[in-house]
Amino acid sequence: MHKTVLLAESAFQLNLKKGDVVVDATLGMGGHTIELAKIVGEKGRVIAIDMDAVAIREAKNRIKKEHKEFLDRIIFVKDNFKNIDKIVAGQGTSAIKVKGVLADLGWRIEQINDPAYGLSFNVDARLNMRLDEAGDSPEDSEDAFDIINSWSADDLERLFRELGEERFSKRIVIAIKEARKEKEIKTTMELANIIEESVGHRGRKGGRKIHPATKVFQALRIQVNSELNNLNVFLENALKVLEKDGRLAIISFHSIEDRIVKNFCKSGTKGCVCPKEFPICKCGKEPKLKLITKKPIIPSDLELKENRRARSAKLRVIQKK
Numbered sequence: 318m319h320k321t322v323l324l325a326e327s328a329f330q331l332n333l334k335k336g337d338v339v340v341d342a343t344l345g346m347g348g349h350t351i352e353l354a355k356i357v358g359e360k361g362r363v364i365a366i367d368m369d370a371v372a373i374r375e376a377k378n379r380i381k382k383e384h385k386e387f388l389d390r391i392i393f394v395k396d397n398f399k400n401i402d403k404i405v406a407g408q409g410t411s412a413i414k415v416k417g418v419l420a421d422l423g424w425r426i427e428q429i430n431d432p433a434y435g436l437s438f439n440v441d442a443r444l445n446m447r448l449d450e451a452g453d454s455p456e457d458s459e460d461a462f463d464i465i466n467s468w469s470a471d472d473l474e475r476l477f478r479e480l481g482e483e484r485f486s487k488r489i490v491i492a493i494k495e496a497r498k499e500k501e502i503k504t505t506m507e508l509a510n511i512i513e514e515s516v517g518h519r520g521r522k523g524g525r526k527i528h529p530a531t532k533v534f535q536a537l538r539i540q541v542n543s544e545l546n547n548l549n550v551f552l553e554n555a556l557k558v559l560e561k562d563g564r565l566a567i568i569s570f571h572s573i574e575d576r577i578v579k580n581f582c583k584s585g586t587k588g589c590v591c592p593k594e595f596p597i598c599k600c601g602k603e604p605k606l607k608l609i610t611k612k613p614i615i616p617s618d619l620e621l622k623e624n625r626r627a628r629s630a631k632l633r634v635i636q637k638k
């Protein structure tokens with residue numbers, strides 16, 4: 318089962334009190350939500366968002382079984398977290414603000430292994446990768462099948478390089494183009510095999526222990542679900558709903574996401590933007606944020622031993638000024 322990452326660390330960093338309202342933007346199996354519900358107590362509220370209906374259903378069932386007493390303080394919302402401003406506004410009569418926002422980015426292992434989403438090269442499935450509930454997406458939105466079978470070689474190469482940080486993208490795209498001439502590439506296994514054959518032994522050498530298709534699959538998943546755009550919009554909108562001194566805590570799992578979070582934190586903590594030659598500040602710009610974690614918090618050795626997924630986790634925290 319999915320193990321919650323950096324649970325104690327992220328809850329502690331949000332610095333909540335009894336009676337606070339907090340948003341868990343990525344409910345998942347509810348690991349963080351349960352902890353936050355405990356901290357804010359009977360009078361507090363946790364607005365728990367997930368765009369996957371399966372996650373909402375299963376987390377609700379779990380909480381009903383294990384922590385029935387928390388049900389009244391959790392508000393479940395099936396939506397994309399990029400809409401956090403509208404979601405929070407929709408909860409009260411006036412535009413309410415919250416004391417904390419948490420996001421534990423990415424996907425649960427149950428989603429990765431569910432053939433309905435076509436995310437894994439270990440389970441053969443139609444190349445889909447749309448995570449807003451399997452089969453629930455508008456028919457015309459582009460899925461992994463469309464990308465693999467219709468994008469130009471240049472676009473595919475750039476996608477694998479930029480969103481997958483794949484070193485062998487050129488070689489892989491040549492193989493995809495060859496395979497496409499024969500027939501459409503329909504399933505996750507078909508694609509994984511084409512990649513594995515094209516990279517051959519190179520894919521396993523040089524300390525590369527992951528499956529050679531991992532990075533291409535990551536790039537496709539990010540593209541199909543507009544993950545980077547969702548994250549950028551979410552960060553901006555999360556600031557809007559935070560009270561003064563409220564905190565935003567983000568856990569990311571790969572360098573592309575972490576870079577976005579890091580840059581967001583950095584740019585918000587900058588004040589004056591006057592040219593260096595100015596003897597005194599004329600712009601009057603004040604920093605919007607205070608950096609709480611100068612360096613990201615990473616899991617303890619104990620957590621790393623118990624959970625492989627925690628290996629690449631990074632927690633960054635900021636406070637609204």
Ligand SMILES: C[S@@+](CC[C@H](N)C(=O)[O-])C[C@H]1O[C@@H](n2cnc3c(N)ncnc32)[C@H](O)[C@@H]1O
Nearest residue numbers: 321343345346347348349367368369397398421
């Ligand atoms: C890593 S899991 C969260 C696990 C959770 N913290 C726990 O302890 O069980 C991430 C969850 O975020 C959801 N998710 C990913 N992107 C989302 C988005 N843009 N909007 C809403 N939910 C999203 C996924 O469906 C998944 O259930």
Ligand SMILES: [Zn+2]
Nearest residue numbers: 589591598600
């Ligand atoms: Zn200035």
